[in-house]
Amino acid sequence: MKLKFVKALAVSAVAATTALTGALATAQEQFIPILSYRVGLYAAGGSGFFGGAIDYFNLVNANGGINGVKISWEECETEYAATRGVECYERLKKKNGGATLVEPLGTGIAYGILDRLPADKIPMTTLGYGRSDAANGQVFPYVFPLITSYWNQAAGMIKYLGDKSGGMDKLKGKKIVHLYHDSAYGREPFPVLEAYEKQLGFQLIKIPVPHPGTDQNAQWLQIRQANPDHVILWGWGVMNAVALKTAARVGFPREKMLGVWWAGSEEDTIPAGDAAKGYTTMTFNTPGNYPVIDEIRKKVYGANKGNLSDKDRIGSVYHMRGITAAMLWVEGIRNAQNKYGKGKVMTGEQVRWGLENLNVDEKRQRELGALNMFPTIKTSCQDHEGSGAVKVQVWDGKAWKAVTPNWVVGDRAMIQKMVAESSAKYAAEKKITPACLPG
Amino acid sequence: MQFFFEVLIAGLLSGVMYALVALGFVLIFKASGVFNFAQGAMVFFAALTTVGLKEEFGLSLWVAIPITMVVMVLLGIATERIVLRPLVNQHDITLFMATIGLTFFIEGFAQLVWGSTVRKLDLPIQDVPIEFVMERTGMLISQFDVIAAIICAILVAALAILFNKTKVGRALRAVADDHQAALSVGIPLQHVWAIVWAVAGFVALVAGLLWGARNGVQFALIFVALKALPVLILGGFTSVPGAIVGGLIIGASEKLAEVYIGPYVGGGIEGWFPYVLALVFLLIRPEGLFGEKIIRRI
Known part of the structure; x- marks a missing residue:
C-alpha cells in the first residue's frame, strides 16, 4: 500500500540520476537518445516500451556492456507530439559524442525527422509502424522498419483469416470490415487490403472512427447491420x-x-474487462516468459534498477516490445563493432551498417535468451525490415496466449512489389538516386 | 425503420453522457461567468482518484467514492482560494486563462500521484443489452446507458432544486449576474464560488465514474470535454435543462449523420458534425436554446 506519488518521486529521482549519468557519459559509452512519452494520451504504451528498452540497457551494462562499451542514454519527454519529438531529437542528437540511433515510437515524430537523418547520419528504427515503403534501404538508407511493417502485417492478417476459413479461396464472397482510426495510420493498410479484395473476391467495408474514439455506437451499429464475417x-x-x-x-x-x-x-484489454475475452490480435512477440526477462528480473529489478514502477508489467506486451527493440539495437551495435573494431564506440553511420546487416537467427536468439520471442531477422540493403512475419494472439481474460504456433507470413512478393513502387515514387519526388550505401 | 430508431436511441443515450460533462461547465459558468476549461481534467482526476484509492489501498468502491468526493470538494475550495480569489473582478478572459493553467496542473498532478497506466473501473451496472427490449423489439439498448440517463435525470433535478429553491441557489445566481453587486448586498462571494466548484467537482466525479466504467480510466477521459462544447453552444452556457436538451440533440444528430450521411462522404464525420450544428445554432441564436439573452446598455 504505497502511494503512487512516492513511487513516482523515486522513479523521477532515478530518472534524474540516469539523465545525469547520460549527460556525464564518457567517450567510452555508446549514447542513445530516448524520445519517450510517459505522460499524456499514450503514456501507458510509452512507459511500457521505453521501460523495457531501458531495462535491457541496464542488463547489458550489468553484464559488462557491448564488448566492454557501456550504453548511456538520456530521456526526453515528447508526449507523442511531433513538434516536441523533433525538438527532443535536435536537442539530443549531438550530445555525448553523438546519437547512435533513434526510435521515436510515433509515426508523426518519425515523419518529422525522416529527412534529417541522412544529413545527421543517424539511423532510425520504426518497429512495427511508420512508412511501410521504408523497407527499401536503397531509398531510405537510414530508416529501419524492423521485423514487420504495416503492409506485411495486413498481408499476415488476410493470410490468417484465409487459413481460419479453410483456405484463401474460402474468403471469396465474405465481408471484412476494416474499422480504423481516422488518420494516416488507419489508412496505411488500404493498398494491401484493396489488393487482396480484388485478388480474393471478398467485400471490404471501411469504417473510420474519428480521433480519439471515445464513443463508437454509430460505427458498431453499422457493423451489426452489415453482419461481417470478420472485423x-x-x-x-x-x-x-x-x-x-x-x-x-x-x-x-x-x-x-x-x-x-x-x-x-x-x-x-484490461479496461474492457470481460468484453475482451476471445479477442485476437496480431503481434510480433510471442507472449510468454523468456530467459532474458528472468535475467532482467534478477539482475535489474533485483538491483533496484528496474524502470517500471509496477513490477506486474514486466513481460507485458509493451515491455517485451521495448526489450525486443533494445535487443536489436544492441545487436546492430555489436554487428558494427565486429566490422569496425570490437570494444570501440560506434558512430551513427557505423551502426547504420550494423542494422543493415543484422542476422538474428534462432541460434543467436537462444544465446540472447529470447528464442522465438520475435521472428528471426535478416536485414539487407534491399530489405530493412528483415522478416515480415507475425503471430496471432488471443486474450483469455487474464493474459495473452499465442494462437498460431508458427510465424505467419502473407504474400511477401506482393508486398515487395508495392514497396518497390511506392519507394520509387518517393525517390523521384525527393530526387534520390536509389543505391546501397558503402559499408 | 427499426435500425433508424436503434441509431436514434443510441444517439440520445450518448447525448445524455455528453450532457453529464456539460453540466459541470454550466454550473461554473452560471455562478461565476467563467468558462472552466479544466472540467475535462476534473473528470479524469475524479475517476483516476477513485480507481487509484480502490487499487492502491484495497478500498471498496463504496468507500473510495466518498473519499474522492471529499478530495474533489477540497480541490474546489483550493481552486477558489489559490486561483480565483486573487482574480476577483478581473476580465473573464483572465479567469478563463487561469482555468487553462489549472487544466494542465490537474492533468500532470493526477498522473504524478496515480501513474499513467490504463485502469479498469467496474461499477455494478452491466453494459449489456436489455433483454426485455431485445426480445420485444429486436433493438439492442444498453442497460448501462439507460441507467446513466436515469442518474443524469436525478442529478439535473437536484441541481434545478439547488439553483431555484434554495438560499444558496439564489446567491449563486446573484453572483453570476454581478460579482460586485452581490458583494455589496453581503453575499460572501468566496463561499459561493467554493460551493459551486465543489458541486462541479461532484458532477465531474459522477461523469468520471460513468465514462471511466464505459471506456476505462485513462488520460483520454479529458477528451469527453470536447463532446460537451457543442452541447453547451446549443443548449446555452447558463441552463441546466439546456445542457440536457443540447446533449440529446447533439448525440442523436451526430449518430444519425454518421450512419446516414457519413458513407457518402467517406465517414468519420461525427467528430466535426456537432460543431457545424452548434455553429448554425450560434448564428441563429447566439445565447443557445435555453441560455439567458444578454441585453447591455450602451
Whole structure:
C-alpha cells in the first residue's frame, strides 16, 4: 500500500540520476537518445516500451556492456507530439559524442525527422509502424522498419483469416470490415487490403472512427447491420477498449475481431474487462516468459534498477516490445563493432551498417535468451525490415496466449512489389538516386 | 425503420453522457461567468482518484467514492482560494486563462500521484443489452446507458432544486449576474464560488465514474470535454435543462449523420458534425436554446 506519488518521486529521482549519468557519459559509452512519452494520451504504451528498452540497457551494462562499451542514454519527454519529438531529437542528437540511433515510437515524430537523418547520419528504427515503403534501404538508407511493417502485417492478417476459413479461396464472397482510426495510420493498410479484395473476391467495408474514439455506437451499429464475417480493428489508445466494449454491447462476437498489434496489449484489454475475452490480435512477440526477462528480473529489478514502477508489467506486451527493440539495437551495435573494431564506440553511420546487416537467427536468439520471442531477422540493403512475419494472439481474460504456433507470413512478393513502387515514387519526388550505401 | 430508431436511441443515450460533462461547465459558468476549461481534467482526476484509492489501498468502491468526493470538494475550495480569489473582478478572459493553467496542473498532478497506466473501473451496472427490449423489439439498448440517463435525470433535478429553491441557489445566481453587486448586498462571494466548484467537482466525479466504467480510466477521459462544447453552444452556457436538451440533440444528430450521411462522404464525420450544428445554432441564436439573452446598455 504505497502511494503512487512516492513511487513516482523515486522513479523521477532515478530518472534524474540516469539523465545525469547520460549527460556525464564518457567517450567510452555508446549514447542513445530516448524520445519517450510517459505522460499524456499514450503514456501507458510509452512507459511500457521505453521501460523495457531501458531495462535491457541496464542488463547489458550489468553484464559488462557491448564488448566492454557501456550504453548511456538520456530521456526526453515528447508526449507523442511531433513538434516536441523533433525538438527532443535536435536537442539530443549531438550530445555525448553523438546519437547512435533513434526510435521515436510515433509515426508523426518519425515523419518529422525522416529527412534529417541522412544529413545527421543517424539511423532510425520504426518497429512495427511508420512508412511501410521504408523497407527499401536503397531509398531510405537510414530508416529501419524492423521485423514487420504495416503492409506485411495486413498481408499476415488476410493470410490468417484465409487459413481460419479453410483456405484463401474460402474468403471469396465474405465481408471484412476494416474499422480504423481516422488518420494516416488507419489508412496505411488500404493498398494491401484493396489488393487482396480484388485478388480474393471478398467485400471490404471501411469504417473510420474519428480521433480519439471515445464513443463508437454509430460505427458498431453499422457493423451489426452489415453482419461481417470478420472485423479488423486498426485502432490506437482508448479506441481499442471502446471498440471491444461496444462490440459486446451490440452482441458482435469478439472471436470475429482481429486487431492490429497496437490494439493488442494489456492496456487495451484490461479496461474492457470481460468484453475482451476471445479477442485476437496480431503481434510480433510471442507472449510468454523468456530467459532474458528472468535475467532482467534478477539482475535489474533485483538491483533496484528496474524502470517500471509496477513490477506486474514486466513481460507485458509493451515491455517485451521495448526489450525486443533494445535487443536489436544492441545487436546492430555489436554487428558494427565486429566490422569496425570490437570494444570501440560506434558512430551513427557505423551502426547504420550494423542494422543493415543484422542476422538474428534462432541460434543467436537462444544465446540472447529470447528464442522465438520475435521472428528471426535478416536485414539487407534491399530489405530493412528483415522478416515480415507475425503471430496471432488471443486474450483469455487474464493474459495473452499465442494462437498460431508458427510465424505467419502473407504474400511477401506482393508486398515487395508495392514497396518497390511506392519507394520509387518517393525517390523521384525527393530526387534520390536509389543505391546501397558503402559499408 | 427499426435500425433508424436503434441509431436514434443510441444517439440520445450518448447525448445524455455528453450532457453529464456539460453540466459541470454550466454550473461554473452560471455562478461565476467563467468558462472552466479544466472540467475535462476534473473528470479524469475524479475517476483516476477513485480507481487509484480502490487499487492502491484495497478500498471498496463504496468507500473510495466518498473519499474522492471529499478530495474533489477540497480541490474546489483550493481552486477558489489559490486561483480565483486573487482574480476577483478581473476580465473573464483572465479567469478563463487561469482555468487553462489549472487544466494542465490537474492533468500532470493526477498522473504524478496515480501513474499513467490504463485502469479498469467496474461499477455494478452491466453494459449489456436489455433483454426485455431485445426480445420485444429486436433493438439492442444498453442497460448501462439507460441507467446513466436515469442518474443524469436525478442529478439535473437536484441541481434545478439547488439553483431555484434554495438560499444558496439564489446567491449563486446573484453572483453570476454581478460579482460586485452581490458583494455589496453581503453575499460572501468566496463561499459561493467554493460551493459551486465543489458541486462541479461532484458532477465531474459522477461523469468520471460513468465514462471511466464505459471506456476505462485513462488520460483520454479529458477528451469527453470536447463532446460537451457543442452541447453547451446549443443548449446555452447558463441552463441546466439546456445542457440536457443540447446533449440529446447533439448525440442523436451526430449518430444519425454518421450512419446516414457519413458513407457518402467517406465517414468519420461525427467528430466535426456537432460543431457545424452548434455553429448554425450560434448564428441563429447566439445565447443557445435555453441560455439567458444578454441585453447591455450602451
